[in-house]
Amino acid sequence: MPTIIAIVDGLGGGIGAQLAERVKKEGFAGTTIVALGTNAVAAQRMIEAGADRGASGENAIRVSIDLADYVLGPIGIVLPNAMMGELTPAMAGAIFASRARKILLPLAQSHVSVVGLAQLNVGELIDEAMAVLSRALKGQG
Numbered sequence: 010m011p012t013i014i015a016i017v018d019g020l021g022g023g024i025g026a027q028l029a030e031r032v033k034k035e036g037f038a039g040t041t042i043v044a045l046g047t048n049a050v051a052a053q054r055m056i057e058a059g060a061d062r063g064a065s066g067e068n069a070i071r072v073s074i075d076l077a078d079y080v081l082g083p084i085g086i087v088l089p090n091a092m093m094g095e096l097t098p099a100m101a102g103a104i105f106a107s108r109a110r111k112i113l114l115p116l117a118q119s120h121v122s123v124v125g126l127a128q129l130n131v132g133e134l135i136d137e138a139m140a141v142l143s144r145a146l147k148g149q150g
Contacts, residue, residue: 011041015077019092022051026058033059045070047095077109083116
């Protein structure tokens with residue numbers, strides 16, 4: 010059974026698309042990339058970037074997230090009402106409660122400040138996320 014990597018994003022799906030493209034490029038053997046968008050545009054953009062399949066909306070996220078072994082996305086995916094309200098409390102709760110290991114990018118949200126982190130650009134954050142995912146898939150973290 011393949012390892013399932015869920016990538017969750019909203020709005021235009023730009024961060025999720027970058028993550029999907031990078032996960033695909035890394036070529037992690039035995040993995041399936043599932044794009045979960047808060048909306049159809051985000052899901053489609055992640056699919057175009059390399060996700061194997063995708064779905065969008067609250068129910069799709071709530072149902073599909075429990076199939077994932079790993080979840081990648083901006084930190085807002087576990088914060089109720091993030092992404093200008095697109096990330097509903099039910100979505101955030103389901104993602105946070107899922108058994109999957111979460112690898113989250115600490116990107117700014119208007120209602121939350123995460124302190125104590127180095128100021129990295131999105132590319133550097135994605136590099137770090139891929140390093141964490143790679144170690145985890147190899148059983149080293």
